[in-house]
Amino acid sequence: MEYPELAARTRRFTRGTPRAVTVADDGSRVLFLRSGGPEDPADALWLLEVATGTERLVADPATLLGAEADLAALPPAERTLRERLRLSAAGIGSYTTDPAARVAVFTVAGRLFRADLVHLDVVEVATVGPAIDPRPDPTGQRLAYVTQTGGTGQLRVIEPDGTDNLLAGEDSGVSWGLAEHIAAEEFGRYRGYWWAPDGRSVLAARVDESRLPRWYTHDPAAPESEPTSAAYPAAGGPNAEVSLHLLDLDGGWVDVHWDRETYPYLVSVHWAESGPLITVLRRLQQHGLVLAIDPRTGETQVHAELADPRWVEPIPGTPAHLPDGRVLVGGELAHDGYDARCLFADGTLLTPPSLYVRRVVGRLATGDGPADLVVEASDGEPSQRHLFRVRTTIGAGVEARPLTTDPGWHTAAVGGDVLVVGAASLDHPGIRWTVWRGDTELATLRSFAATPPYAPRPVLERVTDRGLPTAVLYPRDHVSGRRLPVLLDVYGGPGHQEVVAARAAWLERQWWADHGFAVVTVDNRGTPGVAPSFEKVIHRRVADVVLLDQVDALTALAGKHPDLDLGRVAVRGWSFGGWLAGLAVLRQPELFRCAIVGAPVTDWALYDTAYTERYLGLPDEGVEVYAHHSLVELAAEPVTRPDDARPMLLVHGLADDNVVAAHTLRLSAALLATGRPHAVIPLTGATHMAAGGTAERLLTLELDFLRTHLGQV
Known part of the structure; x- marks a missing residue:
């Protein structure tokens, strides 16, 4: 079986791999999602008992719903959330637990x-409608969803006796407890409510999208279906109005006060014993x-200010309270010759x-002492990500101190004194998950x-005086001296x-190489991992910088590689x-x-506010900038x-609600003219993910296109 078909069947060889790992705060158990095999699309919930190393199946979605159930059936809001998360798995898409991981809640096809x-017992909980983003309170007694x-999001709480109470909800155009498009797509905030540590109140986001224009997506292949309508925050236009409110389970209500007109973006929320912390940004994101x-x-x-003349880039996992009461903040060190992305505690x-x-x-x-921080970071080599243990004692x-040393790309989950490490590498397929206490490996997932x-x-190397990370792949049967199209x-x-x-990252690219290409990949300036200045030099001149770097790297x-036929x-x-591909052939056809x-985003005025304005500014203040990037x-x-x-081959999903199909249709009209x-x-x-094997099955059509226009390879 050829790679495209194998990749489509196995979701690029990820089905059956553990993901979404959580560790109980006492380190006693590890939770994760995993499907039953390489072609099983439905993820189930599993538990590892750390003391014995025993894995146990907690919840199989097929068993919960019955063999004939459609495990991919999702409420519209859940489908949207998964699109923002780039999550294509069926079954249990996500779950949440209390800190002790004694209780987990999740949805399957909208059922809670x-x-x-x-005791490894699973029960269905009755709800008033399809449930989205359920979360138990920290005591594990109540759960919210x-x-x-009618187009509104209601936040509800279910009591231990099964009573389902409305906590917040109102008329159409206003949602409670959900992240708006900008938060989920551009800031990595996928949730809209947070339990108090004592489980007696909830900090909830109210999102008013009534000012936003309605955009519509529709599949012409199904003319009988209704168009899908969504509020879209296009560059230069209005954003959703987001506010925060403290809702007591007994009916009390307290509004959270900050200058929302000056700082409209709610980027992150963290609530632990020391109280809630939030990060807010100005619209152009140069101050927070x-x-x-x-x-x-x-x-x-105000605990800290974040400022940059280009844009602020908060570090995920911050802000947070340290055990000694100081506030952990991520930021940049850009003085005395430093060009770094660091952590600070009250400025230290x-x-x-x-x-x-x-x-x-x-x-x-x-x-004996206070807990250390575990961070993911790179140390001089952007192609590798390692785990480090950071002291926080005053x-x-x-x-x-490095916790991983083998070359690769590492991630982690932590609870108590237990660390679960996920390691990807060029030396082995997939992600290998291991469970550690100190220097002792306890188990594997x-x-x-x-x-x-x-x-x-791939041959990985840095090139040009800018140190651009690059990779070159040759056919596996390549003989030196044979010139290859690139x-x-x-x-x-x-x-x-x-x-x-x-x-x-290289499986599909090796397939291309094996069909007679030298495949080249370049991380130009603007991409992360090197230094803040490397990322932010693209401000207001994205097109010029990224295309120059791609050409110079080539x-x-x-x-260095004389077999590359330029x-x-x-x-x-x-x-x-x-x-970028369209920009390359239009600007440098030679x-x-x-x-x-x-x-592609063919007209940046058609893309969302936070992303576009962060790099290009406001459309009204930079008409020439937007035209230059169109x-x-x-x-x-x-x-x-x-x-x-x-020649160009344009591909676009007609159900894409992120980069709408109008981008490609307008480009096609201009090309035709x-x-x-x-x-x-x-x-x-198809959506922006082009999931379900669609992208993989396009590969042979793309190969035919390249062979036609580059000559036989």
């Missing part, structure tokens, strides 16, 4: 279930505040400037995933790296990468012979030479 993790009726909330009055106090530096901190995982108990100085049919062989497989956008030391690699270069990308342009404007320019009209050759593949029913 509660699992007793001590959101349900939608970390605020502590007084739960009695709703008044806020905690991490060495050599580390590029990516995420705070949690606190790991040390026995006066202990700056110290970060089994994987049922299929083994890919080959091991990719496929530049790109993303290039902020917040995401492609050149990583994990085998999964040229540098050709000097007379035959194609470029391929999706989303931001689709925009280098790029053809492009595969997937789900593929539609570029495509409308007259063709003066035959070589300027390079100027006589530029192109073809369009509309993906009926």
Whole structure:
């Protein structure tokens, strides 16, 4: 069986792999999701008893609903949440627990279930409507959930006796307890309510989208179906109005006060014993505040300010209270020659400037002293991510001890004195999960995933005076001296790296290489992992910087790899990468012979506020900037030479609610008007993820396109 079909059947070899790992706060048990095998799409909930190393099945969605049930049937809001999470698994998509992990709650096809993790008993809980984002209170007695009726989100709480009470809800256009589009898509905040540590009140977000325009997606292949309507915050237009409220279970109500007009973006919320902390940002995200909330009055106090002349980039897992009461904040160290992404506690530096901190995982108990922090960070090599243990004791100085040393890309979950490590590498397939207490390995989480049919062989190196991370893949049977056409497989956008030391990132690219290409991938400036200045140099000039870096890296690699034929270069990308692919052939047709342009943002005025304005500013204040970044404007320019009209293959999902299909349709119209050759593949029913095997089954069509326009390979 060929790679495209295998990848489609196995969800790119991830089915059967543990994911969504949680550790009880006493380290006694580990929870995770995993399907039953390499072609089983439905994830079940599993538990590992740390003391014995025994795995136990907690909840099988097929058993809960019956063999004939549609495990992929989802309420609209749940489907939207999974799209924001880029989650394509069926069955149990996510779950939440109390801190002790004695109770877990989750939904399957909109139905709510509660699992007793001590006795391994699962019961369905009656709700007034399809349940979304259920969460038990910290005591494990009550549970809250959101349900939608008539376009509104209601926040409800179920008491131990089964009584289902409305906590908050109102008229159409207003939702309670759900993250708005901007929060989930651009800030990584996927939830809209938070329990108090004592379980007696809830901090809830109220989202008013009544000012936003309604955008519609519709699948023309199903003309009998109704269009799907959503409030979309397009660049330069209004955002949803988001406010926070402290809701007591007995009916009390306290509004949280901050200058929401100046700081409209609610980026993060954290509520532990020391009280709620929130991060809010200005619209252009060049200034933010970390605020502590007084739960009695709703008044806020500034704990830290975040500022950058380009944009602020908070570190996931911050802010948070440390055990000694100080507030942990992530930020940049950009003075005295430093160019670092660090952690601070009330202004005191905690991490060495050599580390590029990516995420705070949690606190790991040390026995006698206060818990240390576990962080994910890179230390000089952006293709690798490691785990570090960071001291937080006052006066202990700056110290970060590595917990992982093998080359690769590591992630973790922590609870008590137990650390669960997920390791991806170029040396083995998939992610290997191991459970540790101190230096002792206690157990592994089994994987049922299929083994890919080959091991990719990327050559990773840094090039140019900018130290751009790159990779080159050759066919596995390549003989030195044989000149190869080049496929530049790109993303290039902020917040995401492609050149990583994990085998999964290269499986599809090796398939392309084995069909006769030298596949090149470049992480241009603007991508994370190197340094803040490396990321933020793209401010207001994204197109110029990213394309220059891609071209310069190609040229540098050709000097090191003489088998790269720069007379035959194609470029391929999706989303931001689709925009970059289109930009490449329109701006530099002398280098790029053809492009595969997937789900591109062709007109940035059609994309959302927070992402677009962060990098390009407001449309009204930068008309020329937006025009300079528009593929539609570029495509409308007259063709003066035959070589300027390079062919494009445009691909877009018609159900895409993130980068709507209008982007590709407008680009196609502009290309047609100027006589530029192109073809369009509309993906009926597909979203921005193009999930369910759609993207994998496109590969052979894309290969035919490249062979046609680059010559036989």
